[in-house]
Amino acid sequence: MTHPGEITRRQLLRRIGITAFAAGPGAGLLAACATAGTGGGNEPAPAPSATLPTSADPKNPFGVDPKKPLEVVIFSGGYGDAYAKDLHEELYKKEFPGVTVKHTATQEIGTQLRPRLIGGDAPDVINNSGPKSMDLAALAAEGHLADLAPLFDAPSIDDPAKKVRDTVTPAVLDNALVTGKDLVLNYTVSHRALWYNARLFADKGWKVPTTWEEFTALGETAKGEGVLLFAYPGQKGPYYQLWNVLYTAAKIGGNQVILDIDNLVDNAWNAEPMKRAVTVWVDIQTKYGDKAYFGLDHTQTQIKQLQNKVLFYPVGSWIENEMAKDKPDDFEYAIAPIPEVTGSDKMPYGAIQVGVGENFVVAAKGKNPQGGLEYLRIMLSKEGARRFTELTKNVTVVNGAAEGVDLPAGLRSAARAQDAAGQNIITEARFEGWYKELFDYGTEQINVVMAGRITPDEFCARMQKKADAVKKDESVTKQTRSR
Amino acid sequence: MGRLRTYGFVAGFLAVPLVLYTVFVISPYVQAFQLSLTSWNGYSSVVRYVGLDNFGRLLEDEVFWRALRNHGILLLVLPLATIVIALLFAFLLNLGGGPRGAGMRGVWGSGFYRVVFFFPQVLAVAVVGVLFQAVYRPDADGVINGVLARFGVEPVGWLIEPDLALWSIIAVMVWQAVGFYVVLFSAGMAAIPKDYFEAAALDGAGRIRLFFSITLPLLRDTVQVGWIYLGIAAFDGFALVQVLAGDKGEPDGATTILPITIYNTAFSYQKVGYASAMGVALFFLTVTFAVLTLRTTRRERVEL
Numbered sequence: 067m068t069h070p071g072e073i074t075r076r077q078l079l080r081r082i083g084i085t086a087f088a089a090g091p092g093a094g095l096l097a098a099c100a101t102a103g104t105g106g107g108n109e110p111a112p113a114p115s116a117t118l119p120t121s122a123d124p125k126n127p128f129g130v131d132p133k134k135p136l137e138v139v140i141f142s143g144g145y146g147d148a149y150a151k152d153l154h155e156e157l158y159k160k161e162f163p164g165v166t167v168k169h170t171a172t173q174e175i176g177t178q179l180r181p182r183l184i185g186g187d188a189p190d191v192i193n194n195s196g197p198k199s200m201d202l203a204a205l206a207a208e209g210h211l212a213d214l215a216p217l218f219d220a221p222s223i224d225d226p227a228k229k230v231r232d233t234v235t236p237a238v239l240d241n242a243l244v245t246g247k248d249l250v251l252n253y254t255v256s257h258r259a260l261w262y263n264a265r266l267f268a269d270k271g272w273k274v275p276t277t278w279e280e281f282t283a284l285g286e287t288a289k290g291e292g293v294l295l296f297a298y299p300g301q302k303g304p305y306y307q308l309w310n311v312l313y314t315a316a317k318i319g320g321n322q323v324i325l326d327i328d329n330l331v332d333n334a335w336n337a338e339p340m341k342r343a344v345t346v347w348v349d350i351q352t353k354y355g356d357k358a359y360f361g362l363d364h365t366q367t368q369i370k371q372l373q374n375k376v377l378f379y380p381v382g383s384w385i386e387n388e389m390a391k392d393k394p395d396d397f398e399y400a401i402a403p404i405p406e407v408t409g410s411d412k413m414p415y416g417a418i419q420v421g422v423g424e425n426f427v428v429a430a431k432g433k434n435p436q437g438g439l440e441y442l443r444i445m446l447s448k449e450g451a452r453r454f455t456e457l458t459k460n461v462t463v464v465n466g467a468a469e470g471v472d473l474p475a476g477l478r479s480a481a482r483a484q485d486a487a488g489q490n491i492i493t494e495a496r497f498e499g500w501y502k503e504l505f506d507y508g509t510e511q512i513n514v515v516m517a518g519r520i521t522p523d524e525f526c527a528r529m530q531k532k533a534d535a536v537k538k539d540e541s542v543t544k545q546t547r548s549r
Numbered sequence: 550m551g552r553l554r555t556y557g558f559v560a561g562f563l564a565v566p567l568v569l570y571t572v573f574v575i576s577p578y579v580q581a582f583q584l585s586l587t588s589w590n591g592y593s594s595v596v597r598y599v600g601l602d603n604f605g606r607l608l609e610d611e612v613f614w615r616a617l618r619n620h621g622i623l624l625l626v627l628p629l630a631t632i633v634i635a636l637l638f639a640f641l642l643n644l645g646g647g648p649r650g651a652g653m654r655g656v657w658g659s660g661f662y663r664v665v666f667f668f669p670q671v672l673a674v675a676v677v678g679v680l681f682q683a684v685y686r687p688d689a690d691g692v693i694n695g696v697l698a699r700f701g702v703e704p705v706g707w708l709i710e711p712d713l714a715l716w717s718i719i720a721v722m723v724w725q726a727v728g729f730y731v732v733l734f735s736a737g738m739a740a741i742p743k744d745y746f747e748a749a750a751l752d753g754a755g756r757i758r759l760f761f762s763i764t765l766p767l768l769r770d771t772v773q774v775g776w777i778y779l780g781i782a783a784f785d786g787f788a789l790v791q792v793l794a795g796d797k798g799e800p801d802g803a804t805t806i807l808p809i810t811i812y813n814t815a816f817s818y819q820k821v822g823y824a825s826a827m828g829v830a831l832f833f834l835t836v837t838f839a840v841l842t843l844r845t846t847r848r849e850r851v852e853l
C-alpha cells in the first residue's frame with residue numbers, strides 16, 4: 067500500500083473550487099442517498115431510532131441544555147467556514163449566552179471524523195462534504211445519525227406558527243431521506259444547465275439558442291471567429307458532462323429516464339432518450355469542440371471561457387462565485403437552458419436542473435444532539451440563511467431568505483430561469499451518491515465516448531453492463547426513488 | 550549473570566523500536582490480511598467473514614487485470630530505462646573523461662552536472678506532477694506542445710491518448726529517478742580500484758570496452774539493488790498517476806494502477822474488505838518480484 071496523504075491533500079486543495087461547489091449540489095445527492103456496503107447478508111442490528119425528546123417551548127423546542135457545549139465541524143471548501151464561525155455559531159451563542167461552541171474547519175471530513183464516530187467521540191454538527199465525505203447510509207445503519215424529523219416539525223424561528231418543513235423548498239424533504247429516514251439537511255440550492263457570457267452575446271448580437279438547429283448554427287458562427295461552441299473539462303471535471311448528458315436525456319424523455327437509471331431498471335441506459343442525448347453531444351464535440359479540453363481541468367477550462375474562447379459550459383450556479391476572483395468586468399455569467407433537441411422533447415424549452423446540496427447531519431451519539439438540531443434550526447432561520455447568501459453568494463433552501471439581498475448577475479439569471487421553467491425542473495441523478503462506482507465509471511467513460519473512441523451505443527451498453535453488475539453486487543445497499 | 554546483563558542491555562535498546570515497528574508496521578499488515586477475508590465496509594460494527602470470496606472476485610475483476618498489465622509494463626520499462634540512463638551518466642561523470650594523470654576523470658563540467666542530475670530527486674512528487682501537467686498540457690500553452698506548435702505540429706495529447714498516457718508517465722518517473730541512481734552508481738564506481746582501469750587502458754581498451762568489461766561487472770551488486778528499488782517503485786506510482794492522469798485510470802484504463810484502485814475501492818466505494826484483498830495481492834506481487842530478482846541475479850561475489 068502507499069501513503070496517499072501528501073498527494074490527495076494537495077489535489078484536494080486544487081479541487082476545492084470544483085469539489086466544494088460541486089459538493090454543494092453534488093453532495094446533496096451524495097448524502098441524501100449515499101451508497102453503502104454493509105457486508106452482504108449479515109446486516110448489523112437495525113439502527114436504533116435516534117429520535118430525541120422534544121419540549122413544548124417554541125423558543126427551545128428540543129430542550130437544549132443552555133450550558134452544554136456544542137461542537138461543529140465544517141468542510142472548509144468553496145464556501146469557506148466563516149459562515150459557520152462568524153454567523154451561525156454566533157447566533158447560537160446569542161441564543162444561549164455563555165455557551166461554548168467548538169469550531170473545527172477541515173477538508174478531510176471522512177479521514178478525521180470516521181474514527182471519531184466509530185470511537186464514540188462524535189462532534190454534534192457535521193458538514194459532510196467534499197471528496198472525503200462519509201457514507202451516510204453506512205453511518206445510518208450504525209445509528210450514528212440523528213433523526214431530523216423533529217427539526218422539520220419544530221416551529222420555525224421566524225414564525226412559531228409555521229413548521230420548519232413549511233419554510234424550506236420541498237426538495238429538502240425529498241433529499242433528507244437516507245434509506246427511508248430524514249437524516250440529512252441539504253442547505254444550498256443550485257441551478258445547472260449551460261452557462262455563458264451574457265455580455266458577449268449582447269455585444270455580438272447573438273441570441274441564446276432555443277433549438278438544436280440554432281445551437282449548431284451558432285456553433286458555425288463562433289467557429290468562424292475561432293471560438294468553441296462548447297467545452298467541458300476532461301480532467302477532474304468530466305462528470306459535468308455526464309450530468310449534462312443525463313439532463314439532456316431527461317429533457318428529451320422526461321425525468322423518468324433518470325429515475326429508471328437511479329432505480330437500476332433493466333436497460334435504463336439503453337433507453338432511446340439516453341442514446342439520443344449522448345449522440346447529439348458527441349456530435350457537438352466533434353464539430354465544434356477541441357480535443358485539447360480532454361486534458362484540461364475545470365479551472366483551466368473555466369479560464370478559457372472567461373477569455374471568451376468557449377461559449378457554453380455545462381456547470382451549476384456556483385461557477386460565478388468560484389471564478390469571482392478571475393472574472394473580468396465585461397464578463398457576465400448567465401444560465402442557458404439546454405436547447406430543444408428533437409422538437410418533441412417531453413420537457414419544453416426552458417427546463418433546467420435545480421437541486422439542493424451541501425449536507426449537514428447531527429450525530430445521534432454525540433454529546434449534545436439537541437444542540438445540534440437547534441443549530442440546524444438556526445441555520446434555517448431567515449437571518450441565518452440570508453446572511454449565508456450574503457457571505458457565500460449562494461442561495462439557501464430557505465424560502466424567501468434571499469429577498470432583498472444584492473445577488474450577483476448569474477444568480478439573478480438562475481432565479482429568472484427557474485421562474486421560466488416553472489414545473490419543468492430536471493431532477494438530479496442520485497446514483498452519483500448511491501452507486502459511486504457506477505458514477506465514477508460514467509465519468510471515465512464519458513471522455514471515451516466524447517473523444518469518439520466508442521460509439522454512443524457502446525457507451526450506453528457499457529454503462530448498462532456496469533449498472534447490472536452493481537445491481538447484482540450484494541455488498542451494495544440498494545435505494546430507490548419514486549420522484 | 551553477565552550474559553543476562555548484556556542481553557538486558559541489548560533488549561533495552563531493541564524494545565522501543567520493536568514495539569513501534571510492531572504497532573505501526575506489522576499490525577496493519579496483519580490486519581489487512583484479516584480484513585481481506587471479510588466484507589467490511591469501514592463503518593459497520595459487525596465484521597462478516599467471507600472466506601476467500603474477495604480473492605475469487607479479484608480474478609474476475611477486469612480493472613484488477615488491467616492494473617496488473619500496466620504494472621507489468623512499468624516493471625519492464627522503468628527499471629531498465631532508468632538503470633541504462635543512470636549508468637551512462639554515471640560513467641560519463643566519473644570515468645568518461647578517460648585516464649588522466651593518476652586516475653580516471655569524468656567529462657568536462659561533471660561536477661556541475663552531478664548537481665543538476667540530482668535536482669528532480671529533491672522535488673516532492675506532487676511538485677513534479679504539477680510541473681509535468683504544464684509540460685504535457687494538451688494545447689499550445691503546454692511546454693512541449695508550445696514548441697511543437699512553432700514547427701506547425703498539431704498539439705499532442707500526451708496524457709489523454711490511450712496509447713501515450715502510460716508512456717508519458719513512465720517518462721516522468723524515469724526523469725525523476727535517474728538522478729538518484731546516478732549518485733548511487735557513482736558511489737559504486739568510486740569504489741572500483743583505479744588500477745583496473747589503468748591496466749585495461751594500458752592494454753588498449755577504449756571507453757566502451759572499459760565500461761562493459763570493468764565497470765559493469767564490478768557494479769553488479771549496486772545495479773541489483775537499484776533494480777529491486779525500481780521494481781518496487783513500479784508497483785507504486787500513486788501520486789504521479791493521480792496528479793497527471795487522474796484516479797480512474799483515464800484515458801480508457803491506460804493508467805489504472807493497483808494503489809489507486811485500492812484507495813478508491815476502500816474509501817470511495819466503501820469496500821474495505823475487497824480493497825484489503827487487493828492490498829494483499831499487491832503485497833505478494835511485490836515480495837515475489839523482490840525474491841525472484843534476488844534469486845535469479847545471485848552469483849559469486851567478485852572480490853575487489
